[in-house]
Amino acid sequence: MKKDIILAGVGGQGILSIATIIGYAAIESGLNLKQAEVHGMSQRGGDVQSHLRISDRQIYSDLIPHGGADVIISVEPMEALRYKPYLSPSGWFISNSNPVVNIPNYPQIQNVIDEINSLTKKVILDADSIAKESGSAKSMNMVVLGAASKYLDLPYEKLEEGISYIFGRKGEKVVEINLIAMKAGRAIAEKGLQ
Amino acid sequence: MKKLLLLGDEAIGQGALDAGLSGAYGYPGTPSTEIIEYIQKNSEAIKRNVHRTWSANEKTALESALGMSYAGKRVIVTMKHVGLNVAADAYMNSALTGANGGVIVAVADDPSMHSSQNEQDSRFFSKFALLPAFEPSNQQEAYDMCFKAYELSEKYNLPVMMRITTRLAHSRAGVERKKTIKENKMHLPQNPDQFMLLPAFARKKYQHLLSINEDLVKESENSEFNTYQDGKDKSLGIIVCGLAYNYVMENLDIEKNNFSILKISQYPIPRKQIEKISSECEKLLVFEEGMPLVEEMLKGYLDKGIKVSGRLDGTLPRAGELNPQIVRKALGLSKLESQEIPLVVENRPPALCKGCPHIDTYKAINEITAKYGKGHVFSDIGCYTLGFLPPYNAISSCVDMGASISMAIGAADAGFFPAIATIGDSTFGHSGITGLLDAVETDSNIVIFIMDNDTTAMTGMQDSQVNGRIEKICLGIGVPEEHIKVINPLSRNHEENVRIIQKEIDYTGVSVIIPRRPCIHVYKKSLKKEKNK
Ligand SMILES: Cc1ncc(C[n+]2csc(CCOP(=O)(O)OP(=O)(O)O)c2C)c(N)n1
Ligand code: SF4
Numbered sequence: 240m241k242k243d244i245i246l247a248g249v250g251g252q253g254i255l256s257i258a259t260i261i262g263y264a265a266i267e268s269g270l271n272l273k274q275a276e277v278h279g280m281s282q283r284g285g286d287v288q289s290h291l292r293i294s295d296r297q298i299y300s301d302l303i304p305h306g307g308a309d310v311i312i313s314v315e316p317m318e319a320l321r322y323k324p325y326l327s328p329s330g331w332f333i334s335n336s337n338p339v340v341n342i343p344n345y346p347q348i349q350n351v352i353d354e355i356n357s358l359t360k361k362v363i364l365d366a367d368s369i370a371k372e373s374g375s376a377k378s379m380n381m382v383v384l385g386a387a388s389k390y391l392d393l394p395y396e397k398l399e400e401g402i403s404y405i406f407g408r409k410g411e412k413v414v415e416i417n418l419i420a421m422k423a424g425r426a427i428a429e430k431g432l433q
Numbered sequence: 434m435k436k437l438l439l440l441g442d443e444a445i446g447q448g449a450l451d452a453g454l455s456g457a458y459g460y461p462g463t464p465s466t467e468i469i470e471y472i473q474k475n476s477e478a479i480k481r482n483v484h485r486t487w488s489a490n491e492k493t494a495l496e497s498a499l500g501m502s503y504a505g506k507r508v509i510v511t512m513k514h515v516g517l518n519v520a521a522d523a524y525m526n527s528a529l530t531g532a533n534g535g536v537i538v539a540v541a542d543d544p545s546m547h548s549s550q551n552e553q554d555s556r557f558f559s560k561f562a563l564l565p566a567f568e569p570s571n572q573q574e575a576y577d578m579c580f581k582a583y584e585l586s587e588k589y590n591l592p593v594m595m596r597i598t599t600r601l602a603h604s605r606a607g608v609e610r611k612k613t614i615k616e617n618k619m620h621l622p623q624n625p626d627q628f629m630l631l632p633a634f635a636r637k638k639y640q641h642l643l644s645i646n647e648d649l650v651k652e653s654e655n656s657e658f659n660t661y662q663d664g665k666d667k668s669l670g671i672i673v674c675g676l677a678y679n680y681v682m683e684n685l686d687i688e689k690n691n692f693s694i695l696k697i698s699q700y701p702i703p704r705k706q707i708e709k710i711s712s713e714c715e716k717l718l719v720f721e722e723g724m725p726l727v728e729e730m731l732k733g734y735l736d737k738g739i740k741v742s743g744r745l746d747g748t749l750p751r752a753g754e755l756n757p758q759i760v761r762k763a764l765g766l767s768k769l770e771s772q773e774i775p776l777v778v779e780n781r782p783p784a785l786c787k788g789c790p791h792i793d794t795y796k797a798i799n800e801i802t803a804k805y806g807k808g809h810v811f812s813d814i815g816c817y818t819l820g821f822l823p824p825y826n827a828i829s830s831c832v833d834m835g836a837s838i839s840m841a842i843g844a845a846d847a848g849f850f851p852a853i854a855t856i857g858d859s860t861f862g863h864s865g866i867t868g869l870l871d872a873v874e875t876d877s878n879i880v881i882f883i884m885d886n887d888t889t890a891m892t893g894m895q896d897s898q899v900n901g902r903i904e905k906i907c908l909g910i911g912v913p914e915e916h917i918k919v920i921n922p923l924s925r926n927h928e929e930n931v932r933i934i935q936k937e938i939d940y941t942g943v944s945v946i947i948p949r950r951p952c953i954h955v956y957k958k959s960l961k962k963e964k965n966k
Binding site: 249250262266271272273274275276277278283284285286290298299300301302303304305306307317318320321323324325326327328341342344345346350351354 | 436438440463464466467547548600601603604605606607676678679680682683684756757758761768769770771772773774775777778779780781782783784785786816819893
């Protein structure tokens, strides 16, 4: 078993929480893991990415090769496309459809969405609205994780445990909201809604 | 025992702690910062009361570490690559004094300059200083090497470098812990002149350092971290240093490409293995994460021996970090199928946060400098360096920490007016104070903005050494009290701030203006704390 996952977004959007939860589920499933993060300069509202590698064999490189990613998970649509070179020909592309417009030259959002729609294996979803319906706009990242969970080959319960593990400190209510958000995201992927 | 999921930085923190660490010093700098942050938060470190503070800069950090070593304790000092330039005087001389308690100098290099003003390879410093260095290829090695590094450091009484690069520093993997070692008891150096570098003593110590170099080479030859995989196919020998090993192993199918691979993770380079691989193989390919140190040594100036490929002959790019693609190409393997970045994607550079205090300071400065023309503001390193980018276009330089003040002095000495410096509070503490002393001493006609946002923001909100005492420092150095002005950079104070700044520009002599307002992240945190009370 091997899953190479690129996580993408804009500083502050919570991709590291996604990474931690997947990481937790992988470790609890007895798999090896490597996760490269971006720290420092790149975080002032710039683009951030994380390379997450899971395997039942030894993992060497901390970075995923171009053409090697099994899944790209992004909480922002243009950021998702930035990592297209990493996508393997059989890889899945999961992205939130809501743009973060913090640069003056952000492209027409329809052009971004069209570009994503030209891919065959993709799930693109309005994770912001689904998160709000689930109880908190902040759980947008969990909606995206939920949609991606279908393609991760990890037991869903382990991801749920991961949510309890990282949000437990913040109280039961927060855990509950994030669980609902992840489930809602998963439902979208199951329906094949795009 | 269950594995810990640790960043490379954290693995070094944990490794040092488990190997009997008594103290950690450092100055923040990406990608090294998380070593100390990890030790600061670690419950065992807290229980053991391991010393774990930030220093004013890398030089004071390394010197404090030497002091702790003098007292017989194991210590670690951490910095980014450019920090070692600042600490170079201490580092080079520590090669002669050596260590008493074990010393690890952990330096994180940043090839490709993800968050740095240059890329340099700290292994050159260790070679220059004739000091041993370790270069882990993964998190487990980073952890394990701390034990070995202290052992080596105390065996030869030498500081030992732990050199890592961005990808290892900021990548997580499972790390298995070893049995922990008790901290050293306090004991002074056996030789009372060990730390005395009067020339007559220093000469002897240098001879000693030269004389043990062969022993250090032997240590490398016998090191468990320098491995030799014998291959059947002798058409090519591969030499990999540290992290580069991973990219080679990621790409190479040993069944199909059965080359000999020498992995170097302990320096000085192991001569015996180098001799073996170069005598057995037809040509060599060298992969180094950083500059071509080993490659250059093997090639020699005249390049008359065995054919050596790597960064110098264009097989690999001369600059920047390695990655799986680059290494794959250099190995002559076919490219994996992949697509381009769609044209619709735009760059998203980092920017000053909305509500950042530096924005209001730059707006006020811009309004005034507009009438003098472009290029009047020398700046420094921190979040405020982003003031160079549009829409601010407020500053003209960023060189090394503290350079803003000293460069303004030089420009003013050349007759340039107005000469303005902008420097962050932490950077001022790091290297600005000495520049200010020069300015006061020569009565330089400059205006210095010490932008006090209550933290070291750029590297992730560490405490700033000068917090709460900036005015006193300026006063003590000799800036006239009436020319030390604190302003609150808020848009509603804009007019008043512009007036104050103009007055100080018109004054001939050293003025210090302190725009004081917390970084909005610090501010938000403090609001949250208030609320929870
Ligand atoms: C010699 C050296 N050490 C460390 C760094 C890393 N570094 C860059 S900016 C910075 C801190 C800046 O803090 P401050 O001056 O308070 O400005 P702020 O980011 O808070 O605006 C540090 C530690 C460096 N570039 N050079
Ligand atoms: S982190 Fe703080 S100091 Fe840095 S840009 Fe943002 S608000 Fe300004």
